Amino acid sequence: MSAVNEVSTPGGPVRRLAGLLHRRPGLRLSALLAAPLLWLVVAYLGALGALLLSAFWTTNVFTGDIVKQFSTQNFHDLITGEVYRRIALRSIGVAALVTVIDAVIAFPMALCMAKLTSPRAQRWLVIAILTPLWASYLVKAYAWRVMLSGEGLVHWALEPLGMSGAGYGLTAVIITLAYLWLPFMILPIYAGLERLPNSLLDASADLGASTFRTFRAVIWPIAFPAVVAGSIFTFSLSLGDFISVKIVGGKSQLIGNVVYDNIGAANNLPFAAAVATVPVAVMVIYLVAVRRTGALENL
Amino acid sequence: MNTERAAVTLCGVRKAFGSVTAVAGVDLEVYDGEFFAMLGPSGSGKTTVLRLIAGFERPTEGTVHLGGRDVTGLAPFERDANTVFQDYALFPHMNVLANVEYGLKVKKVPKAERRRRAREALATVRLDGYERRRPGQLSGGQRQRVALARALVNRPKVLLLDEPLGALDLKLREEMQVELKSIQRQVGITFLFVTHDQQEALTMSDRIAVFNAGRIEQVGTPAEVYERPASAFVAGFVGTSNLIAGAVAEKLLGRDGVYSVRPEKIRVLAGADLSADVSGEEHSATGTVADVVYAGAATRFVVDLDVGGRLVALQQNLWTSSMDVLELRHERVRLAWRREHEFPIDVAGGD
Numbered sequence: 001m002s003a004v005n006e007v008s009t010p011g012g013p014v015r016r017l018a019g020l021l022h023r024r025p026g027l028r029l030s031a032l033l034a035a036p037l038l039w040l041v042v043a044y045l046g047a048l049g050a051l052l053l054s055a056f057w058t059t060n061v062f063t064g065d066i067v068k069q070f071s072t073q074n075f076h077d078l079i080t081g082e083v084y085r086r087i088a089l090r091s092i093g094v095a096a097l098v099t100v101i102d103a104v105i106a107f108p109m110a111l112c113m114a115k116l117t118s119p120r121a122q123r124w125l126v127i128a129i130l131t132p133l134w135a136s137y138l139v140k141a142y143a144w145r146v147m148l149s150g151e152g153l154v155h156w157a158l159e160p161l162g163m164s165g166a167g168y169g170l171t172a173v174i175i176t177l178a179y180l181w182l183p184f185m186i187l188p189i190y191a192g193l194e195r196l197p198n199s200l201l202d203a204s205a206d207l208g209a210s211t212f213r214t215f216r217a218v219i220w221p222i223a224f225p226a227v228v229a230g231s232i233f234t235f236s237l238s239l240g241d242f243i244s245v246k247i248v249g250g251k252s253q254l255i256g257n258v259v260y261d262n263i264g265a266a267n268n269l270p271f272a273a274a275v276a277t278v279p280v281a282v283m284v285i286y287l288v289a290v291r292r293t294g295a296l297e298n299l
Numbered sequence: 300m301n302t303e304r305a306a307v308t309l310c311g312v313r314k315a316f317g318s319v320t321a322v323a324g325v326d327l328e329v330y331d332g333e334f335f336a337m338l339g340p341s342g343s344g345k346t347t348v349l350r351l352i353a354g355f356e357r358p359t360e361g362t363v364h365l366g367g368r369d370v371t372g373l374a375p376f377e378r379d380a381n382t383v384f385q386d387y388a389l390f391p392h393m394n395v396l397a398n399v400e401y402g403l404k405v406k407k408v409p410k411a412e413r414r415r416r417a418r419e420a421l422a423t424v425r426l427d428g429y430e431r432r433r434p435g436q437l438s439g440g441q442r443q444r445v446a447l448a449r450a451l452v453n454r455p456k457v458l459l460l461d462e463p464l465g466a467l468d469l470k471l472r473e474e475m476q477v478e479l480k481s482i483q484r485q486v487g488i489t490f491l492f493v494t495h496d497q498q499e500a501l502t503m504s505d506r507i508a509v510f511n512a513g514r515i516e517q518v519g520t521p522a523e524v525y526e527r528p529a530s531a532f533v534a535g536f537v538g539t540s541n542l543i544a545g546a547v548a549e550k551l552l553g554r555d556g557v558y559s560v561r562p563e564k565i566r567v568l569a570g571a572d573l574s575a576d577v578s579g580e581e582h583s584a585t586g587t588v589a590d591v592v593y594a595g596a597a598t599r600f601v602v603d604l605d606v607g608g609r610l611v612a613l614q615q616n617l618w619t620s621s622m623d624v625l626e627l628r629h630e631r632v633r634l635a636w637r638r639e640h641e642f643p644i645d646v647a648g649g650d
Contacts, residue, residue: 199388202355205375206382207402207453217401221392 048280055273064267074274084258088278091255094174095238099185099231101178106185106230111219113186114193115201126190129183137180141247144176148248168250176244177237184233192226193219228295235286239279255279305367306331306457306489307352312361314347321347322358323513329457329506334483334490336500339510340536345493348510349459352491354378366456376405380457381450385465387442389434395421395445396430402453420452421445423482440471447479451486460492464499476503497537501525509533526561531644534559539611541565542644547608551584557644564640565612567600568633575633583635584610591628598624602634610634 021028055074058067078084113125132140147153148168158164166172196219204214242256249257255278262272290296307329314322322344329335337345350356352363354375362371370378381402389398399417408416421427424444434442443463450458463479464472480503483490494500500507501521509516509524509532517529528534531542544557552558568575568583577583584604592599598619600612612634616624 197386197388199384199386200390202353202375203382203384203388203390204401205355206353206380207449208376208405209401210376213405217405218390222390 051273051276054270055277057270059268059270066269074271077271078274078278084275087253087258088255090170090253091239091279092282094170094177094254095235097174098177098181098238099234101174102182102185102234103227103231105178106182106189107223107227110186110189110193113190114196115198126187129186133183137243138247140180141176141244144172144179144244145248148172148175168248170249170252172248172250173245173252173254176248177241180244181234181237184237185227185230188230188233189223189226192223192229196222225294225297228290228293232287232290232295236279236283239282304331305329306333306365307491308364308367309348309352310362310364312348312351312358312363314344314351314356315359320513322351325361325513325515327508327515327518329489329491332487332489334480334503334505335492336504336507337491337493337510338495338497338500338507338537340495343510344513345510346461349382349461349491349493352457353380353382353459379455380459381453381455382459382461383443383446383450383463385462387434387446387466389442389445389449391434393433394430395426395432395434395437398434398445399449399452401449406453416452417448420448423451423485424448424478439466439468440475443467443475447482451482451488454486455488457489457491460490462493462495464496465494472499479503501537507537509537511536527642528559529645531557531559534642534644538562539613541610543608543610543641547604547606550606551604552582552641558641559644560610560636560641562599562611562613563597564636565610566635567602567612567614567627568635569627569630573631573633577633577635580639581635581637582641583633585631585633586610588627588630588632591624593621593624600624600627600632602632604634 021031054066056070056072058069058071058073059065060067113122117125145168148166149155150167154166155164166175200218200222201214204218205211209217240256242254242260245252245254245257246260255275259272259275262268262275266272287296305328307327309325309327312322312325312327313320325344325348327348337348339345347356351358352365354370354373354377358371362369364370365379390401393401396414396417399420400413403413403416418427418430421430424447426441426444426448429437429441429445434445437445443466447463460479464475467475476499479490492503501524504521506518506520507524508518511532517524517533519527519529524533524537528537528540534540534542539562541560541562542557543551543560545555548558549555568577573585584606586602586604588600589603589609590601592601593616596616598614598616600614602610602612604610614624
């Protein structure tokens with residue numbers, strides 16, 4: 001049978017290759033996945049492994065050279081150092097607060113987009129939300145720096161009310177990060193609510209539930225995994241950020257800039273690596289915790 | 300019937316979505332305890348009328364009364380009507396019991412009574428023992444029953460059903476038709492259901508409203524609508540219909556106008572019977588069989604008449620088999636039907 005096929009198959013090497021791949025699913029799969037797998041293993045997991053490995057090295061205090069000898073000194077310093085613990089907790093607090101602020105702003109926006117506007121308007125709103133992502137991160141962070149400065153827009157707007165702007169500091173960092181990561185919260189929630197059939201809302205109203213009750217009993221429980229999915233983005237992006245805090249954070253210290261300072265000014269790469277494992281560990285714990293909500297299916 | 304109280308009354312209801320008129324002026328009265336069908340092709344406005352009664356849409360013009368009370372401006376949750384949705388609309392994050400209890404919980408019925416009534420409703424639809432299942436773990440027919448129980452448990456004045464059996468396969472659909480009917484008798488609630496399936500409407504309902512292009516063409520019992528269609532549209536949509544009109548009508552029936560004859564009222568005479576006399580109570584016409592469609596229990600003959608026009612006759616396969624009837628293709632036949640089965644059709648009233 002196959003011999004007959006071979007003979008009757010017309011044509012060149014491309015067709016023969018296509019035929020071969022069609023008959024051998026295993027070969028097809030490996031051809032498709034070889035490059036991405038290589039990238040994942042070497043560039044991504046490799047880098048992560050190197051990070052973890054170098055975290056156990058130290059530097060020579062006098063020469064600044066890296067001593068490639070296994071030592072838990074960095075982690076010891078990290079855990080016993082009061083200042084590092086405070087910075088880690090502060091970073092987690094900032095990330096959590098940014099996530100909550102984004103969720104509170106994003107949910108009504110996503111709900112409005114998914115359920116109240118026409119399909120045409122929906123398309124434009126999605127574009128409007130994606131457009132800021134095209135602008136450079138630095139430009140947006142500096143824009144906030146200008147707005148939050150002593151003579152900036154925020155100060156000018158609040159002055160007549162007898163208030164003054166927060167100036168640079170943690171509050172400014174939280175505002176800026178919440179602004180930067182908002183699209184990453186809106187889009188998963190929007191996608192989640194889009195999948196929610198309108199008939200469920202009709203059914204709830206039909207069974208006697210007020211609009212608020214419908215929100216609490218139907219919309220929120222079904223959309224919650226999508227909110228958690230969004231929070232994975234906002235939380236991890238905030239936790240790893242080191243630029244915003246440099247630009248609008250004043251003297252505040254977060255994990256990100258401790259890492260940065262150890263790479264640059266302190267020239268202690270192994271210690272930077274050890275600090276960098278903290279957000280990685282926090283994210284792993286976070287992902288394991290939210291796995292049960294079904295959020296990972298909403299990514 | 301007419302003396303009974305009206306469960307639903309629509310007065311001059313019109314509904315436009317932008318420039319599209321979905322419902323173009325509908326007056327309707329559905330009586331208490333009735334099993335009422337709204338029948339029509341897709342886009343005829345029947346589902347919009349259902350949604351207007353449920354309160355999901357507001358009419359552009361006209362009023363909606365439920366049980367004598369004007370509910371035109373009220374929200375769905377303020378109306379004493381419950382809906383069984385076409386896609387069932389079960390809450391995916393709740394189990395069957397929580398779904399059924401939802402309406403009672405919202406109305407703050409105490410837990411013990413809520414449980415009792417929900418279990419009762421599930422027993423009515425023969426789903427006891429499924430309380431802890433999620434909707435995703437049920438078959439289409441079971442979901443349909445849960446949706447029914449969820450609506451019935453609230454004991455509404457009117458139960459609205461939007462193509463309730465549309466998503467089920469034929470066998471299940473026929474079973475559910477019988478079951479819906481018996482449930483309706485058992486609970487005594489007015490059932491108002493939307494369907495595009497004329498067979499379903501004929502078998503299940505006490506009365507039918509036939510919709511076309513946003514208007515009601517005819518309201519009547521299944522027999523009235525089927526046997527005496529008020530318009531060419533009704534004749535064509537409810538069952539297959541033969542229309543005899545113009546010159547053909549004058550030649551065959553001796554009078555002008557448009558007449559409808561149902562296919563199963565027509566006898567097919569072939570072979571030796573071809574030249575046999577038909578009784579004086581019958582009209583007849585000769586022609587050639589253009590096509591024979593064998594459908595198991597019956598056979599459909601499509602006959603081109605000698606005087607022009609085409610009639611379809613449906614014959615029970617009482618004595619014949621597929622072999623016999625298929626041989627009649629391209630043969631000469633005589634069609635005969637009783638005069639009382641010719642119904643004049645009001646063409647002006649149709650579309």
